[in-house]
Amino acid sequence: MNKRLLTAAFIAAFVPLTACSAGSPSDARPASPSPDAVKKAFAARFPNRPVQSVSATPLPGIYEVVLPGRQIMYTDAKVNYLFLDANLIDVQKRESLTEARMEALSRVDWKSLPLADAVKEVRGNGARKLVVFSDPDCPFCKKLERETIARLDNVTVYTFLYPIAQLHPDAERKSRQIWCSADRAAAWTGLMRDGRPLSGRDDCATPLARLQKLGDSLGVNGTPALVFASGRLVAGAQPLEQVERWLAEKAAD
Structure with missing residues (x-):
């Protein structure tokens, strides 16, 4: 069971026990430190951990800290305690505030994506848009191509070649071969959907280094990763x- 399902199960099981509880009295409390003050305190304790943002949570005296890679943790005002891998839940609304924040932090500005660096495949009228970070030796990427993307219609698929050398040592060479092909889309779909081996040169200029930096900046740490026109970023062979x-969601402004 994944973390999201565990959260949903927790809410379903626990909330009925507390739904009728009276709220705590709103006693007067001293003014809380500003998020900037908490950020400075965090930096003093952890000088090697750059902080992207600090904000107050609905829980008095507890602050959200966002680190690079969209890592969320929580701390008290003096940074004496940390909550790692925590899930802050709004009991009355029956929702995870942490998951909502993670989704918001993961939103991608579609207009900023370098689509010219993608292998482009147009299916039907191509009206709907989808970006996929994909590794030519990733079995889950092949599953996504064969069971999902090949069955989509009226969509333009932009594939960012994203070889993960630690897992697939030959993936970078294959990515270069695909990019150097006269028909990149045919080379890609032939390999991923039909199992046709690649041939040809692999020594042309490629966008692979740029795409690695792009993926790092978006927090892509595995393949496949899908980006929709709405800005939604999703991992896995969906x-x-x-x-x-997700393709039906409204495109981001």
């Missing part, structure tokens, strides 16, 4: 029905 729903 099923067709779910991808169709």
Whole structure:
């Protein structure tokens, strides 16, 4: 069971026990430190951990700290205690504030994506848009291509070649071969959907280094990773029905 399902199960099981509880009396409290003060205190204790943002939570005296890589933790005002891998839940609304923040932090500015650096495939009228970070030797990427992307219609798919050398030592060479092909889309789909081996040169100029930096900046640490026109970023070989729903979301302004 994944973390999201565990959170949902916790809310479903625990909230009924507390739904009828009376709220705590709103006693007067001393003014809380500003998020900037908490940020300075965090930097003093952890000088090697750059902080992207600090903000107050609905829980008095507890602050959200966002670190690079979209890592969220919580701390008290003096940074004497840390909550790692925590899930802050709004009991009355029955929702995870942490998951909502993670989704917001993961939103991608579609207009900022370097689509010219992608392998482009147009299916049908191409009206819907999808970006995929993909590794040519990743079995889950092949599953996504064969079971989901190949069955989509009226979509333009932009594939960012994203070889993960630690897992697939030959993936970078194959990525270069695909980019150097006269028909990149045919080379990509032939390999990923039909299992056709690659051939040809692998020594042309490629965008692979730029795409690695892009993925790092977006927090992409595995493949496949999908970016929708709405700005939603999702990891994993998602099923067709779910991808169709996300493709229907309103595009980001």
